[in-house]
Amino acid sequence: MSGNGQKYLLQVENLIVEFPSAQGGRVHAVSGVSFDIKAGETLGLVGESGCGKSSLARAIMQIPPPNSGRVLLDGVELTSRHNRELREVRGSFQMVFQDPLAALNPVKTVGESVELPLRATGLDKKIDVRKVAYEAFAGVGLAPEQYFDRKPAQLSGGQCQRVCIARALISRPKLLLCDEPVSSLDVSVQAQIINLLHDLKQLRGLSLLFISHDLAVVKNISDRVAVMYLGRLCEVAPCTGFFLAPAHPYSSALIAAVPRPDPRQPGGISSLLGSELPSTITPPSGCRFRTRCPHAQPLCAEVQPELLEISPDHLVACHFPLHEEGRC
Amino acid sequence: MSGADGLLLDIRDLTVELRSPGGLIQPVDKVTFSLDRGKTLAVVGESGSGKSMLCRAILGLVPSRGSIVFNGHEAGRLSAGVMNRIRGRDIGVVLQNPLSSLNPVMTIARQIMEPMRCHLKLSKRESREKTLNLLGAVGIPQPHERMACYPHQLSGGMRQRVAIAIALACDPQLLIADEPTTALDVTVQAEILGLLSRLQRERNMALILVSHDLGVVAGVADDIAVMYAGRIVELGPTGALFARMRMRYTRALFDAIPRIDEPLQRRLPDIPGQPPDFSALPVGCRFAPRCASAGEICHREYPPLTADNADRHLFACWFPCAGTEVGR
Numbered sequence A: 001m002s003g004n005g006q007k008y009l010l011q012v013e014n015l016i017v018e019f020p021s022a023q024g025g026r027v028h029a030v031s032g033v034s035f036d037i038k039a040g041e042t043l044g045l046v047g048e049s050g051c052g053k054s055s056l057a058r059a060i061m062q063i064p065p066p067n068s069g070r071v072l073l074d075g076v077e078l079t080s081r082h083n084r085e086l087r088e089v090r091g092s093f094q095m096v097f098q099d100p101l102a103a104l105n106p107v108k109t110v111g112e113s114v115e116l117p118l119r120a121t122g123l124d125k126k127i128d129v130r131k132v133a134y135e136a137f138a139g140v141g142l143a144p145e146q147y148f149d150r151k152p153a154q155l156s157g158g159q160c161q162r163v164c165i166a167r168a169l170i171s172r173p174k175l176l177l178c179d180e181p182v183s184s185l186d187v188s189v190q191a192q193i194i195n196l197l198h199d200l201k202q203l204r205g206l207s208l209l210f211i212s213h214d215l216a217v218v219k220n221i222s223d224r225v226a227v228m229y230l231g232r233l234c235e236v237a238p239c240t241g242f243f244l245a246p247a248h249p250y251s252s253a254l255i256a257a258v259p260r261p262d263p264r265q266p267g268g269i270s271s272l273l274g275s276e277l278p279s280t281i282t283p284p285s286g287c288r289f290r291t292r293c294p295h296a297q298p299l300c301a302e303v304q305p306e307l308l309e310i311s312p313d314h315l316v317a318c319h320f321p322l323h324e325e326g327r328c
Numbered sequence B: 001m002s003g004a005d006g007l008l009l010d011i012r013d014l015t016v017e018l019r020s021p022g023g024l025i026q027p028v029d030k031v032t033f034s035l036d037r038g039k040t041l042a043v044v045g046e047s048g049s050g051k052s053m054l055c056r057a058i059l060g061l062v063p064s065r066g067s068i069v070f071n072g073h074e075a076g077r078l079s080a081g082v083m084n085r086i087r088g089r090d091i092g093v094v095l096q097n098p099l100s101s102l103n104p105v106m107t108i109a110r111q112i113m114e115p116m117r118c119h120l121k122l123s124k125r126e127s128r129e130k131t132l133n134l135l136g137a138v139g140i141p142q143p144h145e146r147m148a149c150y151p152h153q154l155s156g157g158m159r160q161r162v163a164i165a166i167a168l169a170c171d172p173q174l175l176i177a178d179e180p181t182t183a184l185d186v187t188v189q190a191e192i193l194g195l196l197s198r199l200q201r202e203r204n205m206a207l208i209l210v211s212h213d214l215g216v217v218a219g220v221a222d223d224i225a226v227m228y229a230g231r232i233v234e235l236g237p238t239g240a241l242f243a244r245m246r247m248r249y250t251r252a253l254f255d256a257i258p259r260i261d262e263p264l265q266r267r268l269p270d271i272p273g274q275p276p277d278f279s280a281l282p283v284g285c286r287f288a289p290r291c292a293s294a295g296e297i298c299h300r301e302y303p304p305l306t307a308d309n310a311d312r313h314l315f316a317c318w319f320p321c322a323g324t325e326v327g328r
Helices: A053-061 A083-090 A110-120 A129-139 A157-169 A187-204 A215-221 A239-244 A249-257 A298-302 B051-058 B080-086 B108-119 B124-137 B156-168 B186-203 B214-218 B238-243 B248-255
Strands: A008-020 A026-038 A042-046 A068-073 A093-096 A175-179 A207-212 A224-229 A232-238 A308-311 A314-316 B007-020 B023-036 B040-044 B064-070 B091-094 B174-178 B206-211 B223-228 B231-237
Touching: A008 A053, A008 A207, A026 A042, A026 A053, A026 A068, A026 A207, A026 A232, A042 A053, A042 A215, A053 A068, A053 A093, A053 A175, A053 A207, A083 A093, A093 A157, A110 A129, A110 A157, A129 A157, A157 A187, A187 A207, A187 A215, A187 B248, A207 A215, A224 A239, A224 A249, A232 A239, A232 A249, A249 B186, B007 B051, B023 B051, B023 B064, B023 B206, B023 B223, B023 B231, B040 B051, B040 B214, B051 B064, B051 B174, B051 B206, B091 B156, B108 B124, B108 B156, B124 B156, B156 B186, B174 B186, B186 B206, B206 B214, B214 B238, B214 B248, B223 B238, B223 B248, B231 B238, B231 B248
Parallel strands: A042 A207, A042 A224, A093 A175, A175 A207, B040 B206, B040 B223, B091 B174, B174 B206
Antiparallel strands: A008 A026, A008 A068, A224 A232, A232 A314, A308 A314, B007 B023, B007 B064, B223 B231
16 A cells, blocks of 8 residues: 555556557557546546547446556555456446446346446345435435336436436445546536536545546536546646646647637637547657647657646646746 | 528428327427528527427428428428428438438448439539538548548548538538537537538528537527427527527526536536426426426416517517526
């Protein structure tokens, strides 16, 4: 156990995830990512599709384990554990997926799905599973008498996502990984789910890794933000500082792209060069963002920028961070 | 009627009636609006409010009552053959998920050429040339090489660009885009919306943009129609509607959007419950069961769609919002 193991709930150190590609070569999904989450804290992870957000979340969940690097939960290393040992601690870190309908077994009732984690960990012999599952339903705002015995197809998307959250929380985890939990939902339902997560955070002191491509959602729920691009972190900062003065050109482009519900200042401006992520099989040399960066210099192609602290808790990986002079 | 700024589409009392397990339902109920050439109408509402069904009715893909006058012709009096010539030539369509709307076993070039060959009777060479131009116009880099690609070889944003190119192949006068950016990232969404606006200006094409997010349409729409449970509940010019939202559902939909220009960790005013089932619609105002300001009359009588003065801003509410300025 490391010395500061008690201070952080989750520590991710130099995580690398690679897959063999169908076209030959290797997909560099996550290339050396390190960050941590304190107890009770919510870290928002943002980035475009294909930047490695989900691969990172899966590597933390050990489904499958990363190629290299360490994941520590409460100071306990997860990466070196075998399946059976992992199962014993799995209850303390759980995940909610993007498509709630696909994440539930279509032939089981949603009640059975919610009970399953308790049965899988052998708790069903010690406690009244049905009672705990009923409580879990009530905890996410679903009346158990009404919904427990329904199949996923008989529920709306928002209700399915509530079921997924209930299933993730039934084993009383300390850390909840949410991979785009509201992206497939309507604005009105999205607000309901975000509020539910707010309440659960407060009630249970949950820590969240909240993955989304929507910065407005991330701003609403997170304490800190981490921006990911092509397998690497570009910027990690407290929410306040990040939205006031993003230091990485990519962060600033992401913020500008968010549409605002105001016809006088509609936002939704795309300021990136080219609209496609470069290949993850042969990522650009040096700074991976340089091919789309409006401020790229020759240096960016040669040297990979390190994630450095430019002000307390504000880390940036850029040779030419924005607004350096205006920062306090 | 053929003037550059004339009336293109005039819809009166459009009603779609379908048989469902719960009996006859009307997912589109007496919808009336008109659209001028070169203008954009946004149709906004939650899932299941009838937005997509409205699009299908305009295209003549579901049986409907009422009148649809397109380009001076009453669509109901046109033969199936004539409607086939209008669909795909005079009216283009872009759907939400480009992966399911594109043919997976056909190269993108053939898919873009198909409507030109079939509607405009262009030769292979002519349509190839035009396809190349179109791919450039929708912002696909290296169009020469991309022409032989299959949809699975492209990213989500690129696929949606291909879908737009197909819709534009015959220079339609009207483009119907049903949630064209919902499946896409924020940065790609910004680009696709920018692209649609640009193409629309260049071609003086009218656009019906369907979305569940008022934020997405704020920057691009001339007029906004808010739909709830099959009916238009508010309709007006974008500026006027955002300045004074009158119908309480519109306001609730607006308030539920997490905003990047608002303070951190605000509790979102969500809309409790869900839209009603079409087979069990409430008596009176259909939003009343979810509305905090509903009075006795709301549960008894449906409010008429009216304006305060002689202006074009219509709303259906017995107790409209006082009309305080929205936003900052």
